[in-house]
Amino acid sequence: HMKQVETESVQSFLNCRDDHSIKDFDKFHFSPRSVPYKHMPCYVLKMFGELGFINTWRIKTTTLARFILFVKKGYRDAPYHNWVHAFSVAHFAYLLMVNLNLIKNDYITSLQGLAFLVSCLCHDIDHRGTNNSFQTKCGTVLASLYSSEGSVMERHHLAQSMCILNTDGCNIFESLSSEEYSEVLDLLRNNILSTDLTSHFRMAEQQREMISAGFKKNDPTHRKLLLAMFMTCCDLSDQTKDWRVTKKTAEQIYDEFFSQGDLEKSMGTAPAEMMDRERASIPDLQVQFITNLVLPLFKNLADLFPAAQPLVDTIINNKNVWKHARHLFQEYSQNGTKSMEILL
Numbered sequence: 020h021m022k023q024v025e026t027e028s029v030q031s032f033l034n035c036r037d038d039h040s041i042k043d044f045d046k047f048h049f050s051p052r053s054v055p056y057k058h059m060p061c062y063v064l065k066m067f068g069e070l071g072f073i074n075t076w077r078i079k080t081t082t083l084a085r086f087i088l089f090v091k092k093g094y095r096d097a098p099y100h101n102w103v104h105a106f107s108v109a110h111f112a113y114l115l116m117v118n119l120n121l122i123k124n125d126y127i128t129s130l131q132g133l134a135f136l137v138s139c140l141c142h143d144i145d146h147r148g149t150n151n152s153f154q155t156k157c158g159t160v161l162a163s164l165y166s167s168e169g170s171v172m173e174r175h176h177l178a179q180s181m182c183i184l185n186t187d188g189c190n191i192f193e194s195l196s197s198e199e200y201s202e203v204l205d206l207l208r209n210n211i212l213s214t215d216l217t218s219h220f221r222m223a224e225q226q227r228e229m230i231s232a233g234f235k236k237n238d239p240t241h242r243k244l245l246l247a248m249f250m251t252c253c254d255l256s257d258q259t260k261d262w263r264v265t266k267k268t269a270e271q272i273y274d275e276f277f278s279q280g281d282l283e284k285s286m287g288t289a290p291a292e293m294m295d296r297e298r299a300s301i302p303d304l305q306v307q308f309i310t311n312l313v314l315p316l317f318k319n320l321a322d323l324f325p326a327a328q329p330l331v332d333t334i335i336n337n338k339n340v341w342k343h344a345r346h347l348f349q350e351y352s353q354n355g356t357k358s359m360e361i362l363l
């Protein structure tokens with residue numbers, strides 16, 4: 020059996036060598052969700068290679084390959100929070116580093132870049148398709164472990180990531196010096212914890228000030244805020260792709276949210292409106308989410324990196340489609356068609 024697994028895993032890293040169908044893999048408009056599922060591990064390896072991390076940090080290819088497969092296996096098949104989401108978030112980190120020359124123009128160091136890419140890959144490991152408030156409300160095991168510190172799910176994602184690094188033959192950081200090693204784990208922790216909504220709102224204000232005051236490359240606090248901002252941009256990167264992608268993402272997200280709402284109702288607690296399939300209006304909720312969270316964030320990014328302006332334009336276009344869809348939804352939902360099918 021092990022033999023069969025090994026050959027399968029080796030095979031999953033040769034797939035994309037001869038895959039010449041993928042064009043524009045390093046462009047902002049490229050949708051990582053269009054990569055064939057079985058080629059994704061291979062493309063992760065490719066991204067590490069192209070960013071120079073394999074050589075710079077003396078990462079053994081077999082170790083990296085095993086690490087990637089363990090991370091992939093660590094994700095559950097939730098409608099949205101699954102391996103494909105992790106792959107797409109990591110791909111956007113690659114796009115930022117390549118298209119904004121983050122390491123060349125020393126906005127971040129190569130070690131921070133390595134931690135950034137690994138953090139994106141691992142940031143939602145073992146997600147159960149339910150959010151932090153569900154953990155505390157229902158007193159899950161994860162809540163009993165982490166609710167006193169907050170960011171319950173994110174602490175679990177971090178703990179799972181550490182477990183994989185401590186698994187035989189999976190420690191991609193094994194060639195780092197001891198100070199580099201402790202720095203990269205620190206970065207992993209900060210990056211993954213910054214993907215919690217609550218910490219995002221706390222940092223968003225400081226990011227705003229940092230940008231209007233003028234970003235200082237060698238200010239450690241600015242560096243930390245910048246990396247947190249990058250993490251949230253990657254987590255929301257589906258919003259920067261064309262309408263088909265953002266519509267599909269919304270379907271998956273609300274599939275997950277409404278399942279949580281159903282679960283909460285069956286447990287006798289009332290779900291939030293956005294989790295309640297009887298009450299939620301997806302276009303309204305999406306216009307709010309884009310207006311209050313996505314746009315301000317990517318406007319900050321574009322203020323710092325003008326090359327990111329096209330991303331803001333795409334987000335605005337998608338927001339206008341949701342606005343147009345709003346009254347379409349009202350019209351149709353009069354006669355019961357609640358589904359997303361009616362959207363172009």
Ligand SMILES: Cc1nc2ccc(C(=O)NCC(C)C)cc2n2c(-c3cc(OC(C)(C)C)ccc3Cl)nnc12
Nearest residue numbers: 213214215216219251254255268269272293304308312
């Ligand atoms: C398309 C899209 N719609 C969403 C609509 C609502 C919400 C939600 O949680 N609203 C609660 C209030 C308090 C804001 C999240 C949504 N969302 C996310 C997302 C982002 C996350 O965290 C960061 C990255 C830090 C923002 C964490 C989890 C998720 Cl699912 N990703 N895509 C989406």
Ligand SMILES: [Mg+2]
Nearest residue numbers: 142143172214
């Ligand atoms: Mg998350």
Ligand SMILES: [Zn+2]
Nearest residue numbers: 104142143254
């Ligand atoms: Zn995520």
